[in-house]
Amino acid sequence: MKGSGLRIYTLVYLVFLYAPIVLLPLFAFDKGTIIAFPLDGFTLEWFRQLADIPALHGAVKTSLIIAVSTAILSTTLGIFAARASSRYDFPFKGGIMGLIMLPLVLPAIIVAVSLLVVLLGIGIELSSWTVILGHVLICTPFSIAILNSAFLALDRSLEEAAYDLGETRWSTFRLITLPLVMPGIISSLLISFTISLDEFIIAFFLSAAEPTLPVYIWGQLRFPTKIPAIMALGTILVALSILLLAIAEYFRRRGIARTGGKDTGGFL
Amino acid sequence: MIALRDVHKYYGDYHALRGISADIRPGEFFSLLGPSGCGKTTLLRVIAGFEDVNSGSLMIDGRHMEEVAPNKRPTNMVFQSYAIFPHLSVAQNVGFGLRRLPIDEAEKTRRIGEALEMVGLAGFGERAATALSGGQRQRVALARALILKPKVLLLDEPLSALDKKLRENMQVELIKLQRQVGITFILVTHDQEEALVMSDRIAVMFDGGIAQLDDPETLYRRPKTRAVADFIGVMNFLPATVTGEGDGYQIEMPGLGRASLTADQAPGAASGGPASVGLRPETLTVLFEGQRGEREVEALVEEVVYYGDMTYYDMRIEGVDDPITLSMRNVPGRDVLERGAKARLGWSPGALVLFR
Numbered sequence: 092m093k094g095s096g097l098r099i100y101t102l103v104y105l106v107f108l109y110a111p112i113v114l115l116p117l118f119a120f121d122k123g124t125i126i127a128f129p130l131d132g133f134t135l136e137w138f139r140q141l142a143d144i145p146a147l148h149g150a151v152k153t154s155l156i157i158a159v160s161t162a163i164l165s166t167t168l169g170i171f172a173a174r175a176s177s178r179y180d181f182p183f184k185g186g187i188m189g190l191i192m193l194p195l196v197l198p199a200i201i202v203a204v205s206l207l208v209v210l211l212g213i214g215i216e217l218s219s220w221t222v223i224l225g226h227v228l229i230c231t232p233f234s235i236a237i238l239n240s241a242f243l244a245l246d247r248s249l250e251e252a253a254y255d256l257g258e259t260r261w262s263t264f265r266l267i268t269l270p271l272v273m274p275g276i277i278s279s280l281l282i283s284f285t286i287s288l289d290e291f292i293i294a295f296f297l298s299a300a301e302p303t304l305p306v307y308i309w310g311q312l313r314f315p316t317k318i319p320a321i322m323a324l325g326t327i328l329v330a331l332s333i334l335l336l337a338i339a340e341y342f343r344r345r346g347i348a349r350t351g352g353k354d355t356g357g358f359l
Numbered sequence: 360m361i362a363l364r365d366v367h368k369y370y371g372d373y374h375a376l377r378g379i380s381a382d383i384r385p386g387e388f389f390s391l392l393g394p395s396g397c398g399k400t401t402l403l404r405v406i407a408g409f410e411d412v413n414s415g416s417l418m419i420d421g422r423h424m425e426e427v428a429p430n431k432r433p434t435n436m437v438f439q440s441y442a443i444f445p446h447l448s449v450a451q452n453v454g455f456g457l458r459r460l461p462i463d464e465a466e467k468t469r470r471i472g473e474a475l476e477m478v479g480l481a482g483f484g485e486r487a488a489t490a491l492s493g494g495q496r497q498r499v500a501l502a503r504a505l506i507l508k509p510k511v512l513l514l515d516e517p518l519s520a521l522d523k524k525l526r527e528n529m530q531v532e533l534i535k536l537q538r539q540v541g542i543t544f545i546l547v548t549h550d551q552e553e554a555l556v557m558s559d560r561i562a563v564m565f566d567g568g569i570a571q572l573d574d575p576e577t578l579y580r581r582p583k584t585r586a587v588a589d590f591i592g593v594m595n596f597l598p599a600t601v602t603g604e605g606d607g608y609q610i611e612m613p614g615l616g617r618a619s620l621t622a623d624q625a626p627g628a629a630s631g632g633p634a635s636v637g638l639r640p641e642t643l644t645v646l647f648e649g650q651r652g653e654r655e656v657e658a659l660v661e662e663v664v665y666y667g668d669m670t671y672y673d674m675r676i677e678g679v680d681d682p683i684t685l686s687m688r689n690v691p692g693r694d695v696l697e698r699g700a701k702a703r704l705g706w707s708p709g710a711l712v713l714f715r
Contacts, residue, residue, distance in 0.1 A: 251409055252442035256456035256507065257430045270446050 112329060119322040126318060137323035147324070150307035154288055157219055157303060161226040161287035166279045168227070169234025170272075176235075177242035188235075195232040202228065203296040210297070217299040225293035230283035237282060237343060241275025274342040281339035285332050304328070360385040360543055361406065361511065366415035368401055368567075375401045377567040379415070383511075383545065388537050390546045390554040393564035394590070399547045400515060402564070406545065407513050408432050420510060435504035436513040439520070441496045443488045449475070450484035452499050456507040474502040477536070494525050505540060512537075514546045518553065530556050551591045555579065563587050579639075581626040585714045588637045595638040595683045599713070608713055612636060614678035615656060618708035625713035632715045640671065640686040642710035645702050647693065652705020658683075660700045670695050674704060 119138070123131035141147060175181070176188050194202060206225050215221065245268065253263040269276075291305040298306060308324060311317045361383040368376035376398050383389045391399040404410040405417065408429035417424045419433060435456070444452050454471040462470075475481050478498035483491075488499065497517060504512055517533075518526045534557055537544045548554050554561045555575045562572040571583045582588035585596060603609035608620045646652050661682050662673035670689055673682040685704070689695065696702060 246440055246442060248438040248440050248442040249444060251429070252436070252438055252503075253444075253455065255407060255409075255429050255434075255436050256503070257459050259430065267444060 115322055115329060116326040118319065119326040121319070124316065124319055126322070137319040138327075140320045141324055141327075144320075147304075147307060150302050150304045153219060153298075153301045154304040157222050157226060157294075158284045158287040160223045161230055162280045162284040164223065164227045165230035165234045165283045166238075166276060168231050169238045169279055170276065172231070172235050173238035173242050174268075177239055177245075178247070191235060192232045194229045199229065199290070199292040203293045206293070207296045217297055219298070219301060221297040221299075222294050222303065225297050226283075226287040226290060229290070229293065230286050233282055233286060234279040237279045237339075238272065238275050240343070241272040241278075245271055274345050278339040278343035281335045281342070285335045285339075289328070289332060360387070360420065361545075362416075362418040363402075363406075364416045364418075366402075366405065366417060367413045368398075368405060368410060369413050375567055376405070376412075379567075379569060381562060381569060381572060383543060384559075385543055386541050388534070388544045388546070388557055388559045390548060390558040390561045391564060392548055392551060392554040392561050392590075395549060397564040398567040399549075399564050401567075403436075403513050403515055403545060403547045406511070407434055407436050433510040434513055435507055435509040435511075436515065437497075437500045437504050437517045439515045439517070441500040441517075441520075443491070443496050443499055445489050447488055448484065449480070449486045449488055449491070449499055452488050453484075453502045453506060455503060470506060474506045477505070477539070478502045479532075493521055494529065497521065497529065501536070505536075508540075509542065511543045511545060512540075514544060516547055516549070518548075519550070526553075533557060555591070563590060565590075577626075581623065581712060582637070583627040585635065585637070588712065588714070593640050593684055593686075595640065595681075596635050596714075597638065597679060597683075599634045599636045601634050601713075601715075610634065610636065610713065614676040615654070615706065618654075618711065620708060620711055620713055624709075624711060625715070627714055634713060634715045637712040637714060638683065638706065638710065640684045642707065643674075643683065643685040644705045645672070645685070645687055645696065646705045650705070652703070653707040653709075654705065656704045656706065658702055658704045660696045660698055660702060663695065663698055665695060672696065674702070676704070 117130070118126050120133055120135070121130045122134045122136070172188075172191060176184065181187075203225065206221075206228075210217065210221055249267055249271070250263050253267045254260065258266060289305065290303075291309065294303040295306050295309070302310065304324075308321055311321050361381075363379050363381045363383075366376055366379040367374070379398075379402060391402055393399045401410060405412055406419075406424075408424070408427060412425060424432060444455065447455070450471050453474050454467055457467045457470060460467075471484060472481070475484060478501050480495065480498050480502065483495070483499075488496070491499065497520075500517070514533075518529050521529060530553060533544070533546075546554070546557060555578075558575055560572065560574050561578055562569045563578065564570065565586055571578060571587045573581075578587070579591055582591065582594075585594075588594040588596075597612050597615065599610045599612045601608055602611050602617075607622050608625060609617065610620060611617050644650075644652065646655065656676055658674040658676045660672055661675045664671040668689060670687050672685045672687070674685055675682050683704075
């Protein structure tokens, strides 16, 4: 049949990509303590166990604090950068924007080790703040990419019209620009939150006594009896991430539709 | 009302406005007409305050405006894209400019209703602005710009996004609206017909400068340069030789022969240089049996373009290189000429314009 080679390739590709993720909930709901087929039957025991681990709760709290801070900081920086790059021409614009976007393609381990060396070199102690620093570095490019598409979809004469009708530059930004790019801002907040929540390498290198959730999970993998519970935890995290990304994309698209622009970016 | 004196504007190396001087009168419908890139929109944005001038002065109502921000100028603008705020209702859009005025809610509501009524959108206030058609958005933009009772309303190609029928209706409505509110309207357009229909006076712009500033009739009948004549309507150009000048001009044209022109038939007025004359298509007529023209010439019909109410003919005259375009109103009882037919053309020296 014509194109059957491509079909098989696509199928194999999807299986390799998603089979591990499908296995995660499969074993999370399985009675057996060993991760292997055949399955032994359905249970919610592993999910229930999660409630009894204080160290896990601490890691969740640390992760939430870091993810929320990262989301707010990188989105704030992203608003400034996206607004500047979409509205103004300035010297070395291409180079500057390129440098800001660079962490998108840098291996996380290089970023993590470099940051660790620099932080230790200038004598800053590792804490949640150093993790936030690293996460802001890798999340800001995502924020800029999302917000750029929001700002570019915004007709410049909308701001001029408000200015012309007696508003100041600041009140124009507040009354016109901000509400119209708000879906982009929400989308940026959600995506940088998700990235920070899932991130392991930077958090592993830069966190001190309080591990983040991924770092905690990695630590637990040494104990075989804990693995089913980790599977349950992983299932929750995957579900949460997909949910947040879907909401983020919904807001980004709604924003572009609202300002009547063409979809020029996005991740989904 | 508005006084522009030697206004220059540069974008980097690009000289966008090259010494614009003009006086725009109170209550006048004034148009800036020209091809794209001629600087007309830049000039409008200079008057609105969105662009700074590099040199020269701009006064509105006797006050210098060079350092005044757009939100402090007595001007309001209707944008080409209409710039309707998509997250606000129609009433919120129209009333946007009232936000900073020291008036109560009831007064605001009253003024919004008044403005909506003025543009024929009474009862549309609660609708979402995005739910409107192109023509309705245009009206919202007009009401929004007029609600602050500006001294000058600036319109940046406001009709270019509308289809032909709607555009023609809006032209008439804009003229009526301007008479009703009595303030100065400045319209930017690239459509010469629109400018002729709507304006009290028109500034024709090329390459960042004003080529001619006149009322529509003078502009059409007495264009100062070939470029202006060519941009506004259709004009035939014939080479000519000036054989004598004093009070007027004696000229000789291949094919058409000699003619005497009065001084005002050369509004460009420069002397010397190669001369040419311009002839509008409607000043030429096809002469039928028994009709006499002031001057006559034999011609051959080379092309026929039928428009319903009018027919345009390209006529070949012996001794003239390019065919001459002529327009005739189609009346009952007169057949449209066929291609290849012979005809007598009537023309009159008084309709010629001399360029040098």
